[in-house]
Amino acid sequence: MKAWFAQHVRALSASLAKLGRARLATALNVLVFGVALSLPAGLYAGLDNLQRFAGNLERKPQISLFLTLDASAADTAAIESRLRQNAGIASFAFVPRENALEEFRQQAGLGDVIAQLSHRQQGEPARNARNVDEQANNPLPDAFVINANSDEPRTLDKMRAEFAQWPAVEHATLDSAWAEKLAAAVAFGRLATLFLATLLSVALIAVVFNTIRLQILTLRDEIEVARLIGATDPFIRRPFLYYGAAQGFIGGLLACLIIAAAFALLDENMRAFAELYAADFRLRGLAYGDSMAVLAFSAVLGWLGARLSVGRHLKQSI
Numbered sequence: 558m559k560a561w562f563a564q565h566v567r568a569l570s571a572s573l574a575k576l577g578r579a580r581l582a583t584a585l586n587v588l589v590f591g592v593a594l595s596l597p598a599g600l601y602a603g604l605d606n607l608q609r610f611a612g613n614l615e616r617k618p619q620i621s622l623f624l625t626l627d628a629s630a631a632d633t634a635a636i637e638s639r640l641r642q643n644a645g646i647a648s649f650a651f652v653p654r655e656n657a658l659e660e661f662r663q664q665a666g667l668g669d670v671i672a673q674l675s676h677r678q679q680g681e682p683a684r685n686a687r688n689v690d691e692q693a694n695n696p697l698p699d700a701f702v703i704n705a706n707s708d709e710p711r712t713l714d715k716m717r718a719e720f721a722q723w724p725a726v727e728h729a730t731l732d733s734a735w736a737e738k739l740a741a742a743v744a745f746g747r748l749a750t751l752f753l754a755t756l757l758s759v760a761l762i763a764v765v766f767n768t769i770r771l772q773i774l775t776l777r778d779e780i781e782v783a784r785l786i787g788a789t790d791p792f793i794r795r796p797f798l799y800y801g802a803a804q805g806f807i808g809g810l811l812a813c814l815i816i817a818a819a820f821a822l823l824d825e826n827m828r829a830f831a832e833l834y835a836a837d838f839r840l841r842g843l844a845y846g847d848s849m850a851v852l853a854f855s856a857v858l859g860w861l862g863a864r865l866s867v868g869r870h871l872k873q874s875i
Contacts, residue, residue, distance in 0.1 A: 569799045575772075576803060583804065586768060590808020590855060593761055595815040597754035598851050602816060602843050604746045610831065610838050611708075611739050618708055619732045620717050622701040624725050632725035633699060639723065640701065645716060649703040698727060710737045758858055761808075765801045765862025772797065773870045780870075794867045798860055805859025809852040817842045
């Protein structure tokens with residue numbers, strides 16, 4: 558066991574020494590790794606920030622319950638009681654029909670429309686609209702505006718359908734078009750990120766494959782001599798695997814630094830943008846777990862490229 562561990566330590570030391578000797582080639586390969594990995598990882602972090610920003614906005618998906626015109630005070634109280642007992646509701650507000658009429662009237666050019674609607678309900682001429690008691694002829698119903706705990710479109714639509722079946726509820730509407738668009742945009746972004754990550758991963762494996770191939774060609778004579786004196790394939794393969802994994806790991810570290818620097822530079826502009834929407838928001842880079850995943854993934858890519866390259870050479874030399 559000690560001998561096996563010592564062999565791995567020597568292989569790792571030899572790999573790091575090679576990285577130090579070929580500084581320019583190492584720097585270029587690490588730069589390729591860092592830039593390539595920072596693109597999908599940065600997009601992933603950006604999508605996460607987009608979801609957080611949407612969650613911080615004051616505008617939330619709302620469900621509006623419009624009661625029947627003949628709904629009584631008892632009906633309103635019963636609906637209010639059921640809303641209070643619903644665990645999926647964060648908050649709600651009752652909008653009396655008088656307040657709704659006044660708010661509607663304040664919209665530019667709608668005062669005459671309200672008056673005409675009121676008088677047509679009573680069958681009176683529109684020219685006498687302003688002389689009629691608006692409260693008695695108010696065409697707008699009482700309503701409840703509901704903020705749910707969830708922003709998930711399916712959950713909201715299910716709640717809307719449930720509320721629409723309640724007694725004294727004329728109809729229920731869901732203001733979640735923006736939430737559905739956001740969910741679709743995030744889903745598309747994640748799919749595009751996965752596709753980009755796959756393409757770049759293949760490219761990085763090819764880069765390491767070619768780098769290791771050139772090293773093998775340079776050390777071909779040494780490898781042949783080592784095999785003649787009894788060196789096994791795992792023994793020959795081991796230094797190259799560590800070399801590829803080390804390159805990938807350093808490249809992943811550079812990718813994390815690139816993302817952190819980019820988000821730090823953009824944070825001030827993002828905060829100014831968020832203030833336009835009355836939101837207090839700061840960009841957040843990769844979380845600790847995500848950073849560890851990037852480092853592990855980049856090391857695996859380097860290891861895989863080296864493994865394929867060395868394996869191909871060993872098969873050809875048999």
